[in-house]
Amino acid sequence: MRKDKRRRLERAGWTVGDAGDFLRLSDDERRFIETKLALAAGLRQWREHLGLTQTQVAERFGSSQSRVAKMEAADQTVSTDLLLRSLFRLGASRRDVARLLSQRPRTRAA
Amino acid sequence: MRKDKRRRLERAGWTVGDAGDFLRLSDDERRFIETKLALAAGLRQWREHLGLTQTQVAERFGSSQSRVAKMEAADQTVSTDLLLRSLFRLGASRRDVARLLSQRPRTRAA
DNA sequence: GGAGTGTATGTCAGTTCAGACATACATGCA
DNA sequence: TGCATGTATGTCTGAACTGACATACACTCC
Numbered sequence: 001m002r003k004d005k006r007r008r009l010e011r012a013g014w015t016v017g018d019a020g021d022f023l024r025l026s027d028d029e030r031r032f033i034e035t036k037l038a039l040a041a042g043l044r045q046w047r048e049h050l051g052l053t054q055t056q057v058a059e060r061f062g063s064s065q066s067r068v069a070k071m072e073a074a075d076q077t078v079s080t081d082l083l084l085r086s087l088f089r090l091g092a093s094r095r096d097v098a099r100l101l102s103q104r105p106r107t108r109a110a
Numbered sequence: 111m112r113k114d115k116r117r118r119l120e121r122a123g124w125t126v127g128d129a130g131d132f133l134r135l136s137d138d139e140r141r142f143i144e145t146k147l148a149l150a151a152g153l154r155q156w157r158e159h160l161g162l163t164q165t166q167v168a169e170r171f172g173s174s175q176s177r178v179a180k181m182e183a184a185d186q187t188v189s190t191d192l193l194l195r196s197l198f199r200l201g202a203s204r205r206d207v208a209r210l211l212s213q214r215p216r217t218r219a220a
Numbered sequence: 221g222g223a224g225t226g227t228a229t230g231t232c233a234g235t236t237c238a239g240a241c242a243t244a245c246a247t248g249c250a
Numbered sequence: 251t252g253c254a255t256g257t258a259t260g261t262c263t264g265a266a267c268t269g270a271c272a273t274a275c276a277c278t279c280c
Contacts, residue, residue, distance in 0.1 A: 028198040035194060035204055053226060064269055069228050079191045079237095079267060084145060088138040094145055095212045102208035163256060174240055179258050187237060189267095 032080075034105040039083040040074035042100040046090050047072075061089060142190075144215040149193035150184035152210040156200050157182075171199060 025033065047057050047068075054068040061068070071078050071086055087097055135143065157167050157178075164178040171178070181188050181196055197207055 028195070028201075031198040031202075031204055032195050035198075035207070038204075054228095055226075058269095062269085064271080065226085066228075066230090066271080067269060069226095073228075075229090077267060079189060080194055081189045081191050082268075084190055085138070085142050088141045088145075091138075092141075094141055094148075097145070098208040098212035101211065102205045164258095165256075168239095171239095173238080175256085176241080176258075176260090177239060179256095183258075185259090189237065191267095192238075 035101055036074050036080050036083065037105060038100045038103060039080060039087065039097070040072050040078075042092070042097070043083060043086055043090070044072040046087060046092060050090065057086075057090070061086065145211055146184050146190050146193065147215065148210045148213060149190060149197065149207070150182055150188075152202075152207070153193060153196055153200070154182040156197060156202060160200065167196075167200070171196065 047054070052060075054072070055065045058065045058068045067078075068086075071083055074083075084097065087100075157164070162170075164182070165175045168175045168178045177188075178196075181193055184193075194207065197210075
């Protein structure tokens, strides 16, 4: 059961929102999710720092405002791949991204 | 196969192997690819450090040896998402990953 | 209240990715 | 040479992701 279930869980992302669920994740899942949250938060910071709206960023990316919103919300339909590309497109360096990753995870509102 | 591969590379906006082509990438693309290469190289290092074969890692992941080989080769069909998950599953911390990202990119054999 | 601006959420169709399998290549050793 | 072990490459199918669009929510100003 484990392997299948685990894989399915990882595939599907995670059950959303609630700290209880969050804490039931295995260590590697937790690290992955923290990474994703850190990138998402970083993207928002970066955008705000540039003084851009989500719509403006979307135009720059050739994407849509809704997708940018989902990125910043670390939505399940958004991959870290997209988050990384987006940060880089906004001018972040690999080192900037590394900094985001090594930061302590912020507790997030449930 | 050449043609297919070529097409795939172009679609991804990426030509592997040759420094000249490499340099034609835009900065953000370059940073993204360097990131991917760094994660792939890191994964290999990590695995070798653990003294595991690709097959063993594949079993641990519930994946296949070929997929692990492609991960370490930074194959086009492998996302940074998968690379990150894999590193975490092998026990890397976010900080370890961050370290990989901030390292200078290795010049790779053309 | 209503209009304007910025952000969030739900869904869909087309594309990309994941694991699986076959198979090729490389190296070591009897 | 033949065989074992480890790694690389090609390709298929089902699952996940992406951008697009519609629409809802939140806030401000008039």
